[in-house]
Amino acid sequence: MYQPVPASSQAPGLSQALAWLVGILFLTVSVLLFFLGRTPAWHGLVNNIAINFLAIMVEALPFMLIGALAGGLIEVFVPVAWIEKMFHRHRTRSVLLAGTMGLFFPVCECAIIPVVRRLLGKGIPLAAALTFLLAGPIVNVIVAFSTAVAYNYDWVVVAVRLGSGYCIAVCIGLLLGRWFNRDNGILPEWRNSGAASCGHQSCAHDRNNSGALADRVRHALGHACDDFFSVGFYLVIGAFIAALVRSITPMDIFSHLLANPEQAIVLMMIMAMLLNLCSEADAFIAASFRGVLPGSAQMAFMVLGPMLDVKLLLMYFSVFRKRLIIALSLSVFIVVLLWMIGLQTFFPALLL
């Protein structure tokens, strides 16, 4: 019979005391700001933060719920044997395959963490999981379409965005796959594939694939509900930070700091990390910089954002160890930066 997740895994990644402190700190700041918004001096700013915060949550939370549901279904209905057949025969091939999974399984970055957690629990190799994590929110048909609309059906931009996302994700998947494995990269509860892959000793659904459908669906919903509670509060904190940054950062400061393309690329990458926009909408923000910034800087914004932002960084704590999170963040930032500088240097006319 299904048992809910035990307490120890409810705030994984961060120690229990640290997670508690972070939670209390966030609650204090957010409630204090809410009451400051009742005073005339703060009224406008807090209203602005509130609109952005609620808008991000109302858009992102359903995606996260869908992702959690998909993760629960994967947990119960995808057999470990299938994962082993698809991903364990050849390491490089599994990474290349994982980079294309978004095409068949279009998820944005809010939904991808619960899915990746469950895939890791099922035994997918770490390198393949990282590749899917990074490529999934970019290499998918919804993002391709929104990018095409934002850039007036300029298919070169679409191809460069999806191609860059795929290549960078594969590079980082292969790179980090050499240094990290399931033992030193992910949290213990997602480490052991097989009978207790969900971390619940009493579940054992891989041994009981023949159970009644209704029971298995209920079981999947139980896992999905646990995922919602263990990842959801990271989403709230990330969305709040994003709303705060979106409300206080004037876009105009960027236009005064853009002395050269390399500087523009770095600034747009930082902006992508801070704004936490959905990968299905960020192309419209990037396109608003047409004629102002070089194409490589716009591309850096569209490629880095779905791979690394504040909200994602917080959600990584629900599945990866701190060392891997640091390595992942640094490698994503550096590889995207080098890739975009390469684009700017060797194909300056490609993205005008």
Add this chain to the structure above:
Amino acid sequence: MLYRILKSCVLAAWIVFFAWLVTYGQSSLARLLHPQLWWLVACGTVILVLFLAVNLTRPAVEQANPNMLRWQWPALVILLVPLLYWVPVHEARLNADTFLQRSLRTADGLLIPGFIEKRANGEAWEDETRGEVSLTGLYRNSDRYLHEEVEVVCRLLHDPQLPEEFLVCYRFRITCCAADALPVFVLIDPKEDSDLANDSWVRARGRLTLYARHGFTIPLIIDTTLSAESEPAFPYLF
């Protein structure tokens, strides 16, 4: 048991909020999210209902770890913080401050227009068939309206940095949600001085010309008469 009740309360609160947004609160939803994405919130509501049903029918786990509630309550309360912020959102609007904060300027203070995609000639936009032209329509079909009498509904902004004492007539255009809202504006050269305050909704009627500077071309409505207007049901452009 208490922990499970608290989790159920969190789920129930979000269910009520989402269900209200997609039923009675659609005008409020339109200030946060693109109206065509209502199904996303409906989908979220259904999933939350399923989670609530599962949460209420499965065994409690406090017996296994009596300290669970002590450590986990902040995570549960955090999930309710967005609902607390619904209180100011109810009356809040993206305003002139947001417009200026999200706009880019040239060194001499000219606002730079955001990118708006063109459509094939002759293809009408939904709001152009009602005799009123949208701000995006003026960019998309500027050739069609050039030197013609046009009428737009927008919010007013007196911007002292603008050249030639033009006024700004602005709205926000969203793709998914209000967080990605981008300013869309045209310039207005009013017939006579306007005493309408910043952020007031106006109906501007005048002749369309184009103002070109620094390589940017911005629609400019000249000989404009301004009249106060009530806020539209959908304040954003799409």
